[in-house]
Amino acid sequence: MKTRFWNSLLVIAALGCAYTHAQQPAPNGADVHRLAAQRAAGLEYPGLLDRLCVVPPNKENSPPPPPPSATPRPVPDRSSWYAPPFKVFDNLYWVGTKIHSSWALKTSDGIILIDTLYNYASEPEIVDGLTKLGLDPATVKFVIVSHGHGDHDESANLMQQRFHAHIIMGAPDWDAIEKGRPMPGGTPKRDMVATDGEKLTLGDTTVTIVLTPGHTLGTLSLLFQVKDQEKPLNVVYSGGTAFNNQFDAERFQMYITSQRKLARLAADSGATVLLSNHSEFDDAYTKARLLASRGPGEPNPFEVGQQSVARYFTTTDECAQAALLEYK
Numbered sequence: 393m394k395t396r397f398w399n400s401l402l403v404i405a406a407l408g409c410a411y412t413h414a415q416q417p418a419p420n421g422a423d424v425h426r427l428a429a430q431r432a433a434g435l436e437y438p439g440l441l442d443r444l445c446v447v448p449p450n451k452e453n454s455p456p457p458p459p460p461s462a463t464p465r466p467v468p469d470r471s472s473w474y475a476p477p478f479k480v481f482d483n484l485y486w487v488g489t490k491i492h493s494s495w496a497l498k499t500s501d502g503i504i505l506i507d508t509l510y511n512y513a514s515e516p517e518i519v520d521g522l523t524k525l526g527l528d529p530a531t532v533k534f535v536i537v538s539h540g541h542g543d544h545d546e547s548a549n550l551m552q553q554r555f556h557a558h559i560i561m562g563a564p565d566w567d568a569i570e571k572g573r574p575m576p577g578g579t580p581k582r583d584m585v586a587t588d589g590e591k592l593t594l595g596d597t598t599v600t601i602v603l604t605p606g607h608t609l610g611t612l613s614l615l616f617q618v619k620d621q622e623k624p625l626n627v628v629y630s631g632g633t634a635f636n637n638q639f640d641a642e643r644f645q646m647y648i649t650s651q652r653k654l655a656r657l658a659a660d661s662g663a664t665v666l667l668s669n670h671s672e673f674d675d676a677y678t679k680a681r682l683l684a685s686r687g688p689g690e691p692n693p694f695e696v697g698q699q700s701v702a703r704y705f706t707t708t709d710e711c712a713q714a715a716l717l718e719y720k
């Protein structure tokens with residue numbers, strides 16, 4: 393991971409040199425977009441830039457997935473992924489692994505769980521994590537699954553079966569998991585299908601669901617409010633950040649359209665907090681740990697400000713435009 397990061401910096405530096413050095417040929421269109429992404433990402437979003445602009449999946453480094461195997465995927469060593477749970481805001485809790493995030497939004501009438509984790513992490517991180525934080529997993533009323541990939545949906549069945557939580561997904565991703573192989577931990581039964589602009593209200597809290605197809609066809613993103621030491625803050629939650637491995641112009645264009653739509657809604661709502669479901673994109677694991685040593689009057693590291701939120705979306709947009717030029 394470290395090597396990848398330093399490689400990213402080298403490539404970014406090379407891009408900068410190519411742009412500024414008068415003797416070098418003028419950058420091509422894709423390079424211009426990557427430079428714009430680099431400027432937007434700054435030092436705040438290196439993981440985002442790395443994944444989307446420096447080493448994005450492409451036809452060369454992403455061979456087609458191997459055929460389905462009867463052998464279950466081995467569970468990685470716990471020390472490589474386990475992270476303790478953290479309270480992040482007055483009403484938002486992080487119950488993720490070092491890599492993937494699951495969020496518990498506490499309302500006056502129960503919990504809305506945003507994304508789940510691989511099945512192996514469901515008990516130690518979500519069930520035990522909520523309990524350690526003084527929250528009852530049986531009070532989870534809704535689970536919003538941003539998209540139907542194993543790192544975000546494999547604990548959904550447990551939440552549906554054991555705690556009778558409603559599962560919300562986009563229609564294409566319900567279709568995909570129903571047609572796919574049986575999921576580790578079980579495949580949840582089709583429940584609630586998200587619609588664009590839908591407002592999910594539980595107790596005193598409302599979450600607005602935004603359809604943002606691109607990473608998958610049914611990817612969901614969210615807008616909601618949290619409180620930080622009683623101060624209300626608006627959050628934009630990006631449910632699918634990486635490109636899909638389908639290398640066609642239509643799919644990249646779909647991704648760009650969704651990113652612009654979400655960026656506009658985030659700006660309109662005054663979002664100053666950007667959350668995602670991978671720590672490589674929003675540094676959730678690191679920021680959550682930083683909170684433990686937050687002193688009186690110090691800012692919450694998750695409150696990055698409206699300009700930073702906008703720069704996140706400029707990064708995804710510009711990297712996708714570079715990819716569109718190169719892969720179509």
Ligand SMILES: [Zn+2]
Pocket residue numbers: 539541607
């Ligand atoms: Zn995914």
